Amino acid sequence: MNGKTLWGIIFGLVVLNCLTLAYFLSGKQSSQITSVSNHTEGEVVAEIGETTISRQDWLAELEKRFGKTTLENMINIKVVEELASKYGIEVPEETIERELKMFKATYNAFGEEGFEQDDQLKDQIRYSILLEELLTKDVEVPEEEMKQFYEENKGFYEIRKSYLLSHIVVNSEGDAKQIIEELKGGSSFEALAAEKSIDNLTASNGGELGYVEVESSFVPPQYLEEAEKLSVGEWSNVIQVDDEFVVVYVEDILEGVTFTYDEVKNQIRRQIALDQMEGNISAHKLWEEIGVSWFYGE
Structure with a gap:
């Protein structure tokens, strides 16, 4: 597997893993959740012949199916934001725009609807970069290795x-x-x-x-x-x-563009450092540092 494919898969998985969370945290969904909390527990949300489904049963099923994952993702975002602030890690807008363009070029089959809205995807890219920076902040990668990676995978940084x-x-x-x-x-x-x-x-x-x-x-x-x-x-x-x-x-x-080594060297550093890590790319690795306790107690 070449570097372009590998980076595309890893970056895509990190970003796309945020899509479900983005739905639950969208303004529309938030207003729906608020609306739900304002109704009585015994309210009927569906009738099937003589059988009914109450709002309480419905919410219980939603929590059973999605509650843990949704809460974990919400915690992950807070953990990343707080630790990024602690270490003074920021993501320049031009970095987000560049990786947005690279993502679109790599995943050209999705189109705009697959990405939801650009602003939403930018938020997801920003989160992914902050997470990667936090996970790799103590990893040093030699300049020679990064330059070699760039030369061997130059095609990935050339967008037609x-x-x-x-x-x-x-x-x-x-x-x-x-x-x-x-x-x-x-x-x-x-x-x-x-x-x-x-x-x-x-x-x-x-x-x-x-x-x-x-x-x-x-x-x-x-x-x-x-x-x-x-x-x-x-x-x-x-x-x-x-x-x-x-x-x-x-x-x-x-528009076609070729990104220079200096423009993408931080991205390359993260990629090489992530390749050296064991396990999944997850903010869960940062929970202990900041101190997290939650409903599921794990």
Whole structure:
């Protein structure tokens, strides 16, 4: 396994492990939890024939299934934040932006919906970097080793220009032209794709194809030829691909960039140091230092 793949997997696992927590801590979910606490325990939340499910039973089941993991993740965030403050560890915004771009380029199949919102993903990236910095703060990595790692994995730090594309595929040119008219009238591309696209693999996801690199063979070359003429938020004219007709939409553009050694040396240091660690990358390793006691008592 090469360095690019290894780093992509490790970074992806750390970030994606935060997605569940992000849902539970989102503003919407927090308001729902507050709302729940304001209702009586005996309130019925579902009726199935003559059987009912009470709010108390429902919450008990939620706690049984998700309570420990959710509480552990909440503790982890607090532990990381407090220890980062203690040691004066901060994450510059440009570091977050760089790793966000690298993450998108590496996980190009997910697209914007897979990442939720950029702001949310930035928070998750910041948490991951702080955690890694804390876990590796006492590890020294020779400069020569870091430079060698960079040279051997240079391709990972070179991001080619990519387009976040969606498409709607139909059987006739007339149908494609009608879709363009509806888009001009204010219709949602995502909704039209779900309703009218004959590509069953993408229709249910609003036609989204993910991030596609320039000259990629993942999509027909006509897609990228049209994408190069478009700005973010614009759709193409009708494209004919074999016997089908397509409208392509550009949701986002990642400009190509090559990150220098100096820009990514801290990231490399963490990666090499993490490779030397035993066990999982977890904030649980930091609990003893700060002193944590919790409901589950472990």
